[in-house]
Amino acid sequence: MDFKTNKPIYQQIVDFCFGKILTREWQPEERVVSVRELSTQLAVNSRTVLKAYEYLQTEGIIYSERGMGYYLSRDAVRRVMKIQKKEFFDNQLTETFHVMDLLGVGIDEITERYNNYKKEST
Numbered sequence: 001m002d003f004k005t006n007k008p009i010y011q012q013i014v015d016f017c018f019g020k021i022l023t024r025e026w027q028p029e030e031r032v033v034s035v036r037e038l039s040t041q042l043a044v045n046s047r048t049v050l051k052a053y054e055y056l057q058t059e060g061i062i063y064s065e066r067g068m069g070y071y072l073s074r075d076a077v078r079r080v081m082k083i084q085k086k087e088f089f090d091n092q093l094t095e096t097f098h099v100m101d102l103l104g105v106g107i108d109e110i111t112e113r114y115n116n117y118k119k120e121s122t
Contacts, residue, residue: 013052028074
């Protein structure tokens, strides 16, 4: 977690969970780390983790099984990607465009660098 960010801690926990989901560390239909376990692991208050889990539950990313804990929904990856893409386009890309303007970086240079990145990563 990045405590230097302006995001509330519960949102940082949500982002942490998103990372676990997108990297497939947490698998659909499997039990996710308990509130207590995650609060210990991240050294945060369990109520803060519970708030993050409530958000994930509201978004349909996890669901609760009474007395058993929380489980990752079947379509969690798709749901997380949708949320993350919206945040990327609404926030990060806008900031990137602003920095590009300040530095005089054109879209052609970005496209070239992106294409090189894709070639190197395959």
